[in-house]
Amino acid sequence: MRIFITLLFLLLAGFNGEISAQPGQSNAELANQYFSTGEFEKAVVYFEKYYDQDPFGAYNGYMQCLIKVKEYDKAEKLVKKQMKRIPQDPSLKIDLGAIYELQEEPEKAKKVYADAIKNLSPDINQVNLLGNGFTRRQQLDYTVETYLQGRKLLKGAYPFSFELAEAYAQLGKFPEMVNEYIEMIDFNPGYLPNIQTILQNKIGNDLSGNLSDLVRQSLLRKIQKRPEDTNYSELLLWLFLQEKDFESAFIQAKGLDKRLGEQENVS
Numbered sequence: 001m002r003i004f005i006t007l008l009f010l011l012l013a014g015f016n017g018e019i020s021a022q023p024g025q026s027n028a029e030l031a032n033q034y035f036s037t038g039e040f041e042k043a044v045v046y047f048e049k050y051y052d053q054d055p056f057g058a059y060n061g062y063m064q065c066l067i068k069v070k071e072y073d074k075a076e077k078l079v080k081k082q083m084k085r086i087p088q089d090p091s092l093k094i095d096l097g098a099i100y101e102l103q104e105e106p107e108k109a110k111k112v113y114a115d116a117i118k119n120l121s122p123d124i125n126q127v128n129l130l131g132n133g134f135t136r137r138q139q140l141d142y143t144v145e146t147y148l149q150g151r152k153l154l155k156g157a158y159p160f161s162f163e164l165a166e167a168y169a170q171l172g173k174f175p176e177m178v179n180e181y182i183e184m185i186d187f188n189p190g191y192l193p194n195i196q197t198i199l200q201n202k203i204g205n206d207l208s209g210n211l212s213d214l215v216r217q218s219l220l221r222k223i224q225k226r227p228e229d230t231n232y233s234e235l236l237l238w239l240f241l242q243e244k245d246f247e248s249a250f251i252q253a254k255g256l257d258k259r260l261g262e263q264e265n266v267s
Contacts, residue, residue, distance in 0.1 A: 026050075027046045027047075027049040027050040027053065028046075028050045028053075028054070028057065028058070030043075031043050031046035031047040031049075031050045031058070031061060031062075031065075032061065034046065035047075035061055035064070035065060040065045040068040040069050041069055043061070043065045044062070044065045044066060044069060044071070047061055047062035047065050048062070050062070051078075055081075055082065055085055056085075056086075059078070059082055062078060063075060063078060063079070063095060066078060067099070067102065070102075072099055072102055072103050075099050076096065076099050079092060079095045079096045079099065080096070082095075083096070088126070090116050090119075090120060090126055090129055090130040090133075091129045091130055091132070091133030093112050093113070093115065093116035093130075094113070094116065094130070094133040094134060094137060094139075096112050097109040097110075097112040097113050097116075098137065100112065113134075113139070113142050116130055117130070117142070117145050117146050117149050118149075120146070120149055120150060120153060121153075122153035122154055122155075124150070124154070124157075124158055127146060127147065127149075127150030127153070127154075127160065128163070130146045131143050131146040131147050131150070131160075131163055131167075134146060135167065135170075138170075140167050140170050140171050141171070143163075143167040144164060144167050144168070144171070147160040147163050147164045147167065148160075148164070151164075158187075159183065159184070159187050161180040161181065161183050161184040161187065162180075162181075162184065164176075164180045165177045165178075165180035165181050165184075168180065169202070174210070174211060174214055175214055175218075177202075178199075178211070178214045178215050178218045179218055181195050181198060181199060182195075182215075182218045182219065182222060182232070182235075185231050185232065185235070189231050192231055192234070192235065195235070196235065196238055199215060199239075200242065203215070203242065212239065212242075212243055215239055216236065216239060219232050219235055219236045219239065220236070223236065230256060233252065233255070233256045234256065236252055237249055237252045237253055237256060240252055
């Protein structure tokens with residue numbers, strides 16, 4: 001009889017959705033537990049309490065739950081409250097724009113995104129927060145706008161070439177991607193080995209077979225523009241060796257040796 005009563009109690013508790021609520025569990029544990037099982041309406045109740053206790057730890061889960069249950073007005077208020085708490089985090093504006101999109105208000109969303117980019121601070125971390133936020137949501141055109149604005153604001157302190165190159169790669173804009181990697185050598189020649197590794201991987205995974213040509217063309221333009229900078233000639237020599245174009249590599253090596261010799265004589 002005792003076993004029967006216990007089983008009946010468990011069944012009723014499960015039926016009421018409370019079987020997972022064990023004594024001593026915190027609001028955070030219950031919120032995340034219900035979230036993980038897809039019981040978003042129940043999760044919202046506990047996320048609301050959790051947010052009052054820890055607005056930073058609860059925010060993302062709470063936001064996702066409100067969106068899942070389509071409480072968009074409440075989600076909008078939550079974002080705006082969080083923006084007041086953390087005004088230095090520009091990526092929160094992306095959350096606000098996403099809610100406007102879900103409410104089928106694309107113009108309001110565009111205005112928020114444009115405002116976030118326009119009002120960026122000349123700070124690498126701020127730019128990366130916003131750029132990464134757009135990338136996570138696959139809004140890559142805004143990612144590009146963010147990093148170009150960051151480049152302009154920082155006035156040469158950091159060009160965001162690696163970040164832009166990756167965004168262009170995801171957009172399928174490979175000439176722009178290659179140019180960003182090549183331009184990074186201007187900023188810091190010490191990045192040359194990193195760029196070689198990246199290009200080697202990109203070329204190795206390039207099914208079209210066009211990427212090598214794009215790299216070669218970009219390097220030749222740079223060499224014509226800045227013949228005194230041997231970094232581009234070294235990278236072109238490396239490219240010929242990757243392609244097993246040994247004849248071109250030999251000619252390039254001879255020309256590079258000559259230029260290096262001339263530079264030594266001048267110095």
